[in-house]
Amino acid sequence: MNSQIAVDQINEQGHLTIGGVDIVELAQKYGTPLVVYDVDQIRRQIRAFKKVFEEENMAYAVSYASKAFAAIAMYQVIAEEGAYTDVVSAGELFTAIKANFPMERVSFHGNNKSLTELEMAVKNHVGKIIIDNFHEIQLLAQVLKKYDATISVMLRIAPGISAHTHEYDQTGQIDSKFGFDLESGQAEKALKQVLANPRMKMLGIHAHIGSQIFALNGFEMGAQKLMVVAQDWREKYGYLAQVINVGGGFGIKYTQEDHPLRPEEFVKVIKTEAEKMNYPLPEIDIEPGRSIVGPAGYNLYTVGSRKDIPGYRSYITVDGGMGDNIRPALYQAKYETVLATDPQAPLTEHVRIAGKYCESGDILAEDQALPQVKAGDLLAMLDTGAYGYSMASNYNRNPRPAVVFAENGKAKLVIKRESLEDLVHLDQSYLN
Known part of the structure; x- marks a missing residue:
């Protein structure tokens, strides 16, 4: 068997x-063909992620990555389990709205959000927008002014770390369509623009290094880089990050050759790296998608x-x-x-x-x-x-x-x- x-x-x-x-x-x-989900297994995985954070006495958020599988029923299960979700399109956001998912637990991602999508996010009071580029900063500023609104935001950075995975699954390296590059100073320039806009509440920093990852060192390096950036921005601008989001990408066992990490392994690595810095331990957010619904x-x-x-x-x-x-x-x-x-x-x-x-x-x-x-x-x-x-x-x-x-x-x-x-x-x- x-x-x-x-x-x-x-x-x-x-x-x-x-x-x-x-x-x-x-x-x-x-x-047939037919797709079937074991709902109890979905619930158990969400609870396993939450449990390890709680055992480590850490402020956290487990945010389901909608792109893995989005449906009204899926959002309803996530909401029942007290998890968050991140969306990357108007369609995913609309589905979450139809499911009566709590909007304050939604993060909006994407490297080319349209004006219409940003308006939809602001009008529906999503919890936070993960800003990906300078064009988006300008569009969001227009939307917030138009609706006389404020919103929480985070900056997605490209930390210069390549996960050991398929080329298409790598998102954290410098040469990527996602996020603000650190090396060139783009991320720091973006920070200054956001801090200068009183309608944007700068919550923290986000990075995602890839998908289907089995090695701890990628998460270790990612957390270390984010904390170094947070420390640097505190010294230069007096800005204190409330949230560090290390993304997702936790691998699952498709075949006998795959050896996935246990939740406690990468959470402890992330905590260890965060505690090395002379910095108040921020809330740590993760965005597992595949590892919640894949198995x-x-x-x-x-x-x-x-x-x-x-x-x-x-x-x-x-x-x-x-x-x-x-x-x-x-x-x-x-x-x-x-x-x-x-x-x-x-x-x-x-x-x-x-x-x-x-x-x-x-x-x-x-x-x-x-x-x-x-x-x-x-x-x-x-x-x-x-x-x-x-x-x-x-x-x-x-x-x-x-x-x-x-x-x-x-x-x-x-x-x-x-x-x-x-x-x-x-x-x-x-x-x-």
């Missing part, structure tokens, strides 16, 4: 269960055709693919997949799992060990909760899948499956 599946996830029928619900029942009721998500597929190429490999094709999980094609991301009706079955062959999309690169798994499977069998891909549905598309005019939340033996449809009619509802005829 795959070691990433707990024994208590197998029921008496030998089927995989999610949130106490038989995966076969889920597929029969909601169809809680599963993609269910039905097997269709099979192609055996003597001397090469066998292809198993499923009814989903890059339209519901583009990460294998985009990042060469690896996942584990199991036969949902018998995860304990002996593994008898290695196959390539292909999607149904008209692209040679639509491969969900290059080399997956499986029992002998046939058309109609149900496969479950593990740890797909982050950046799967949120990056889903209608490529080849395929509808996006439904999303179900499972908890305490009950399942709830939280996003309907798109219909064929949904695919054309924005189309306009050229002939009239």
